[in-house]
Amino acid sequence: MPAMTAVDADTRAGGGAGAPAEAVGPLVRGVAVLRRLAGAGGTLSPGALERATGLARSTVDRITATLARMGYVRLDGRDVVLTPGVMELGNAYLAALRLPALLGARADALADELDESVSLAVPDRDGIRFIHQATRRRALSVSFRIGDLLPAERTAPGALFATEWTEEDWSRWRERRAGDPRDTAFPAVPPRPDPVPAALSDEADAVAAAFADRVRAARRDGWALDDQLIEPGLVAVSAPVHDPRTGRLVCVASVVSHTSRHPAEELPATLLPRLRTAVEAMEADLRTAPPPAPGPAPAGLATWTTASKQELGRDFVESLARGLTVLTAFGEGRSALSLTDVARATGLSRATARRALLTHEHLGLVATAAHDDRAFILTPRVLDLGFPPLSRTSLSRLAEPRLRALADRVGEAAALAVLTPDGTEVQYTAGAGTSRVLTVRIPVGARLPAAATSLGRVLLADADGPLSPELARIRTQGYALADEELESGLRSVAVPVRDRTGRAVAAVNVATHTARRTLEDCVRHLLPALHATADAIQRDLHTASRFTRVPMS
Numbered sequence: 001m002p003a004m005t006a007v008d009a010d011t012r013a014g015g016g017a018g019a020p021a022e023a024v025g026p027l028v029r030g031v032a033v034l035r036r037l038a039g040a041g042g043t044l045s046p047g048a049l050e051r052a053t054g055l056a057r058s059t060v061d062r063i064t065a066t067l068a069r070m071g072y073v074r075l076d077g078r079d080v081v082l083t084p085g086v087m088e089l090g091n092a093y094l095a096a097l098r099l100p101a102l103l104g105a106r107a108d109a110l111a112d113e114l115d116e117s118v119s120l121a122v123p124d125r126d127g128i129r130f131i132h133q134a135t136r137r138r139a140l141s142v143s144f145r146i147g148d149l150l151p152a153e154r155t156a157p158g159a160l161f162a163t164e165w166t167e168e169d170w171s172r173w174r175e176r177r178a179g180d181p182r183d184t185a186f187p188a189v190p191p192r193p194d195p196v197p198a199a200l201s202d203e204a205d206a207v208a209a210a211f212a213d214r215v216r217a218a219r220r221d222g223w224a225l226d227d228q229l230i231e232p233g234l235v236a237v238s239a240p241v242h243d244p245r246t247g248r249l250v251c252v253a254s255v256v257s258h259t260s261r262h263p264a265e266e267l268p269a270t271l272l273p274r275l276r277t278a279v280e281a282m283e284a285d286l287r288t289a290p291p292p293a294p295g296p297a298p299a300g301l302a303t304w305t306t307a308s309k310q311e312l313g314r315d316f317v318e319s320l321a322r323g324l325t326v327l328t329a330f331g332e333g334r335s336a337l338s339l340t341d342v343a344r345a346t347g348l349s350r351a352t353a354r355r356a357l358l359t360h361e362h363l364g365l366v367a368t369a370a371h372d373d374r375a376f377i378l379t380p381r382v383l384d385l386g387f388p389p390l391s392r393t394s395l396s397r398l399a400e401p402r403l404r405a406l407a408d409r410v411g412e413a414a415a416l417a418v419l420t421p422d423g424t425e426v427q428y429t430a431g432a433g434t435s436r437v438l439t440v441r442i443p444v445g446a447r448l449p450a451a452a453t454s455l456g457r458v459l460l461a462d463a464d465g466p467l468s469p470e471l472a473r474i475r476t477q478g479y480a481l482a483d484e485e486l487e488s489g490l491r492s493v494a495v496p497v498r499d500r501t502g503r504a505v506a507a508v509n510v511a512t513h514t515a516r517r518t519l520e521d522c523v524r525h526l527l528p529a530l531h532a533t534a535d536a537i538q539r540d541l542h543t544a545s546r547f548t549r550v551p552m553s
Helices: 006-012 025-039 046-053 057-069 084-097 099-114 156-162 167-179 197-221 264-270 272-288 301-315 318-327 339-346 350-363 380-384 395-410 454-460 469-477 519-544
Strands: 073-076 079-082 117-124 127-134 149-151 224-227 234-242 249-258 366-369 372-378 413-419 425-432 447-449 480-483 490-498 504-513
Touching: 025 046, 025 057, 025 079, 025 318, 025 350, 025 380, 046 057, 057 073, 057 301, 057 318, 084 099, 084 318, 084 372, 084 380, 084 519, 099 117, 099 127, 099 249, 099 272, 117 380, 127 156, 127 380, 156 197, 156 224, 156 234, 156 249, 167 197, 197 224, 224 264, 234 264, 234 272, 249 272, 264 272, 301 318, 318 339, 318 350, 339 350, 339 372, 350 366, 395 413, 395 425, 395 504, 395 519, 413 454, 413 519, 425 454, 454 469, 454 480, 454 490, 454 504, 480 519, 490 519, 504 519
Parallel strands: none
Antiparallel strands: 073 079, 117 127, 117 249, 127 149, 224 234, 234 249, 366 372, 413 425, 413 504, 425 447, 480 490, 490 504
């Protein structure tokens, strides 16, 4: 278990120890639950959460019930599981930051050109936090997840960021190193070996000296190298990206590889020149980027939390829900908000918004803006709240719990499928069966003729170009039926699942036996539940894919 943090200490003390007098205790505890779930990979039992946070079981149950109501977790049997809905918190930070949107395409193009992984990172106190990843699909992959936090001294970006550290920053770094010499508070990196007690001080001195040397070299050279600092075989070269208008170091771009492809000593000659060219283009993009147009602020949040409290009673912790909604007030064109801005965006009173902001500031999720101490900004630490374990999810993983719920609701098998590249077949990527003796069982990975299935027809109807009269009718009505074309007795209805651009990237169906449901019954009783499931999958996909790539299979 990671070393106990200051946030955990406040949690164990009920939210009071070290916290401002106006801090919202339930919000402190709720954030601790989200952080523990994220650190555990996204899934923990209530008992494990009770032990990890030191909270009473009844408190854990009320917090998880509230988070489930918000769509941030689901209660799956005996486990609490993070859901894509919680990514809206990290999305708010990334949208407000703008760097992934402005620079991500350059990082992706560099990765394609070099055939190596490329990342963008920002500083997070004495660590670094990844905000964009362009990975290579190889058996031996070298990349981190968006939102992963790494100790500065074990990375190339960390040396570059440390060139701007104050003495207070260095003191905080030394304090963290002394309290956690194995880096157990950083689950994204392998922990250091247990040091020999007698050699603790010598090892700490050696780490500090080596890091100071790398920082001096980074200041002198304007780039930094990671020669297997994280784990054997992993190497990287990094270059700083500055805001041309202010000269401020805003992020670091890195090319990540392994020693079998590029020995560390060769990186300055083989990869650094092209990385620097890409960084120059990134800085030009920052120079010419127009001011962001404010995106839509969330609406009706205060009304929703009040209604949820009235419906669920004591099982819904309204102060936790309202506190978390404050984070969603930020976004594109809303990077720095006043107290009045936050209250207006969320519908909360100024007093409620103020207490939530003070609590988030205490937890390190919010800070005052450098240019205006009356304005608040989100910090990279918001990504701690569930983003990393969900940043590599796939559409099939998003769909599976939705399909199980649909199959349970209608008592029939449900499936998700995508078109094969040539458009002639559909491939099943997820499914949920029933306990019936006579049921539809098509295994994941199976391929069937697209034209003979409801799944294939609804996807073909979304294709560009001229359509047959039947496919044109399917496109207009928004669903497709298949009546014993594939197999005698098999009847199904399907609807599309659309990505953020509106393109149908997959389809969901329910399949039954002709003796159980007529075609009219499929449309009248199965189709509404099918549409609701597709809508839920689409919401998850749109949230998860805003700043991450979601594979369709």
